[in-house]
Amino acid sequence: MKEAVTIKEIARRLMISPSTVSRALQDHPRISVATKQAVRALAEELKYLPSTTARNLRQGKTGMIGVVLPEIRENFFSEVLNGVEAIAFDRNYTVALYQSHDRYDREKQILDVLAAQRVDGVLLSVAKESRRFEHIQRLIDLQIPVVLFDRIPPDIRTHQVSCDMEKGAYEAIKWLAGRGHRRIALLNGPHPLVASEERYRGYINALLEEELPVENALIKRVDLTRxxxxxxxxxxxALPEPPDAVLAFNDYVALDAMQVCRTQGLRMNQDIVFVSFANLPLNAYLEQPPMASVEQHPFLIGQTAASILMEVVQAKEPVTDWKQVMLEPKLVLHNGQG
Incomplete structure (x- = not known):
């Protein structure tokens, strides 16, 4: 690989000091127009590229942020990443992407690595296995800014970005009740996830408001495996009175559950109706998608989380005013349902 051209090389050829070259490249007002033109012309001829590493070191920054999410293969998280990169690229930041694969030990190891690398900040959506969160608090104690998104653990005082899943579940149940459904089941996510508890609260509140039965037998938690x-x-x-509708934790859970219904001869969106979360783009290509899905705005979540992190990283004074942004969900109907 060809050795990179340095400011010292430009200075040597023009017989001026490296500091003069640096100021000329930065358009410093005390450098003459002739010198600026000469420096820029030679820099272009030699294909000089400024060293962001050197600049960041002078500013006490690495120019890198860490993004830790459960699974990049999930459309929701890949869209979050797209939103993050849109902001980071515009601010000349490098994104270091890590996947926890929903494992606590892997998540902890990743955060230890990011702390050792002294990244400028971290965006994190916690693994479903995580029950303890000292590894997150350690980053905060090291004054490495952390913005939590989507899967947010309780009792961690830092910046947060999410979508209102309690409201999304509430509106989904109200919509199902308005269509005449009376036995509505909940296929919820794992217990530790705050998002699971939010869905549960919205589900219960809507059932009570509609005076529909709240039965433990209709509420199931899944570990998100098929x-x-x-x-x-x-x-x-198999219940004596099976559900006529199901609210699923996300579209993947709904699609897997719908497979079971088909094997038992049930007609989708007729004998049983599914409503879920995430509003995956693939729903538009399915002949029988869930009847409705709650849009969680993953791209906007990524943009918002990254913008908050950039603001904190570039602040001249320590930021202790924790921002908590909660986006509004939207129930999206599929296949022309009304």
């Missing part, structure tokens, strides 16, 4: 989803959906269908 095997567990299939098992829990089969249990719901």
């Amino acid at each position: 095997a567990d989803i299939h098992q829990k959906m089969a249990q719901l269908l």
